[in-house]
Amino acid sequence: MVDVPLGAAGVPPAEVEDVELYHPKGWVTHYVFSQDAKIIAVQYSVTALSIGLAALMLSWLMRLQLAFPGALSFIDADAYYQLITMHGMMMVVYVLTALFLGGFGNYLIPLMLGARDMVFPYANMLSFWFYLLAVVVLFASFAVPGGPTGAGWTLYPPQAITAGTPGLAWGIIMMLVSLMIFIIGFTMGGLNYVVTVLQGRTRGMTLMRMPLTVWGIFTASVMALLAFPALFVGCVMMLFDRLLGTSFFMPEIIEQGARLPYGGGSPILFQHLFWFFGHPEVYIVALPAFGIVSDLISVHARRNIFGYRMMVWAIVAIGALSFVVWAHHMYVSGMNPYFGFFFATTTLIIAIPTAIKVYNWVLTLWRGDIHLTVPMLFALAFIVTFVNGGLTGLFLGNVVVDVPLSDTMFVVAHFHMVMGVAPILVIFGAMYHWYPKVTGRLLSVPLGQFHFWITFLGAYLIFFPMHYLGLMGVPRRYYEMGETAIYPQSAHELNIFITVMALLVGAAQLAFVFNLIWSLRHGREAGGNPWRACSLEWQTPVTPPPHGNFGKELPIVYRWAYDYNVPGAPEDFIPQNQPPLAGEIASRAS
């Protein structure tokens, strides 16, 4: 908080000596098999962004099919289900999770905490290479006989491993194996993030002085370490069912007229395992976004984040609660209906800490000094889309309201708004914000504004009307909407409109890619702290920071990361490593 310690005595003495890092000796150990968290962060980010572009193109194809059914001859029903499955899995796991934790986590945790690097640099390096291997396996499934699995990203058995679903021969195996490799890689990275936050902070950096970005990434990493094992065992069990003929998830069933040699298993067990991972996964993506957006708003509104302690506790509370809400994805799954009371209650309770975060973001704007920079625009758009998507979550979380809406386009619209559009807007905002630290140059502002307006308004126009298709009764995961008496002709026209917007928004991302590449050379020189921000990553002696981050001496932290426009201070920000100013103690005591 604003607990400015009384003199230098408030800073604890160094307990351990500064570590000697393994310094790279050549180009390969510097840029390829790097143990520098910042390089690993860039590797993660570039890989994840590339997958994001691929997944975006898959979504174009599926949207074209929905708008103009059958017009593209190469998208048959098999291909369509493969497209949606790969799009979903890529975006949720291989893009969002990897980008927030592997990308932003690696870059920002050591720099924001005043550490030289992650505590286990070698495991950190391995984490990336496992991730890359998982990606290669995932993409290889496009090349195997039968193609990738088309089971939907939720991979529900028995359908995932029985006839009638594409990718039965190889695709599903590749998918499960890729996920397992991903989880192994993530575990190495995740342990690193957690231990670094707990053990690697510089002197004076108490937990309650950490920037909210670190709080978000830290909590999400803890959650991921607890949640991914459920998916891992689910993958192992399904692989056994598929390859060894066990029946974990397989009851007695008929496959195209023939009795399969399975029996006694429970399909719903997989759903429990999947969502015990899957729901925390939503917050594994959302919490880093919450943290980052808090920092973006605070810096660009030149105002301390409002209610910092409440924000920290809200992050922790959301993280804890998110482990007891998973079955709200299963209200109509056929599980014991009495579970509905419990899970609806926990789900709606989680709305309270989430709402507190929204209030505190907008209250940070209040009485601020708002600079509408490109990162700020994205942060504001995040609030709009997140509030919209969060509120529709109150429909789906409230068990009986979910009954007519579940498995319809309302769900698709909801989760795209809340965990697709909203976190991706934060990713963009964060990239515009930290790009100057990574490269030393600012991204182009006109290109950024162009990118922003098309992405924000276009995405809103895609997903807001989509809710109403679901309300009308259009199920999700339909190769084509088809005809029934309840769909007016205008619903087909709405589908075409959504597709046109999707193409437009997708194409606008090229402006972002171009900006990233062009500004490497031609961007305006940024200097060390272009946004005049307080947190430590902006106080490095050299930008971009070299291996080891802080030169000879690690910084000492005297204050929280939000001392903006402190009364009496000469500047409108005070860096975290600035010792107390003359008169500061007296003025704060009053």
Place this chain on the structure above:
Amino acid sequence: MHVVLVLVLVAAGSVLFHFLSPWWWTPIASNWQYIDDTIVITFWITGVVFVAVLAFMAYCIWRFRHREGHRAAFEPENRRLETGLTVITGLGVAAMLVPGLFVWSHFINVPADASVIEVVGQQWQWSFRLPGKDGKLGRTSVDRIADDNPLGLDRSDPDGWDDVVLQGEDLHLPIGKPIKVVLRSTDVLHDFYVPEFRAKMDILPGSSTYFWLTPTRTGTFDILCAELCGTGHPYMRGSVVVEEQVAYDAWLDGQQRRMIAQQDRTKE
């Protein structure tokens, strides 16, 4: 200040869209008006919150935009404001949750006088089974499924001797009578979804699930599958006909006579 303008337009446009768009739920045909009412309550509460947040943001961006010499206020916390907002949020959440749970308890407790029908989902068609005069459905088993017994009826169970099996035909329901729909699958997951009924439920192989409803409007309604069941998922269609009791009785009578004739043929 185009950002302010856009925020106002997004809020106003969303509200206008909500009231003016031609895409809205279909008129209800079951007793689950409560569900619609709860959705309407939720729309009001969430709509007010959405507009309020956006309006407040727009106000702040306009009022506290950066100008030369303008400084932000330094105010780390405001305990009263934070507590107040938390309490109001809690009340709003309770206002949605309480009616929701009330309706849910209604939803999962089947009235004692409900008559039973069975819906069977198979890739990619709907079949139905109605109990005969005894009001009971006979046992079934996946192992008994054969070309001449597609639903796997256990013919040794007397309860099932008068069961009416409907394959490739419309399901008929009498208006105004509570019905317990028991759901069964012989292959993968499905979901019995009639948008006009509002109620729906997944269908699991290996166990049976249920929901109940009372049809309240006559007509013919489409049955959709709402749980991904393979490539034929969007084409898994059927029809349910809700009709007056007299018409229903006549239809059921005809179906029973058809079943008896069929059984006689197989005996010969």
